[in-house]
Amino acid sequence: MITETDLAELESTVLTGVTVGIGSQILIFGNGATVLVQCPFTSEIQGKKKQGHGEYVNTSELLYDYLNNQVAHASLEEGAVLVLEFEGGKLLRIVPEYNGLESYVVSTRLGICPVAVF
Numbered sequence: 001m002i003t004e005t006d007l008a009e010l011e012s013t014v015l016t017g018v019t020v021g022i023g024s025q026i027l028i029f030g031n032g033a034t035v036l037v038q039c040p041f042t043s044e045i046q047g048k049k050k051q052g053h054g055e056y057v058n059t060s061e062l063l064y065d066y067l068n069n070q071v072a073h074a075s076l077e078e079g080a081v082l083v084l085e086f087e088g089g090k091l092l093r094i095v096p097e098y099n100g101l102e103s104y105v106v107s108t109r110l111g112i113c114p115v116a117v118f
Helices: 003-012
Strands: 014-019 025-030 032-038 039-045 046-054 071-079 081-086 090-095 104-107 111-116
Touching: 003 071, 003 104
Parallel strands: none
Antiparallel strands: 014 025, 025 032, 032 104, 039 046, 039 090, 071 081, 081 090, 104 111
């Protein structure tokens, strides 16, 4: 389960990399934290929303707009939706699938937090 201290680990750090693999994409942050994404996500930049999915390699380009940007705020919305607010008003929402399988995993120096929603 993701806690407030886990979310605090994501704040004020910069997204330094995106690793694209078969079946998942990994956000890599400057402080060593990572978020492995295997579920839908929504990119919102300058009022434009675009949908992607961690399992689809062709939607990884949506994540590149966040590279070298600092996370201003990290939060959880109802339904375990991870919201990362980046500088400049850029939003990234990671939306777990309600299938009982692991949707995304937040890893920080405090531990590993897999998210599965039933």
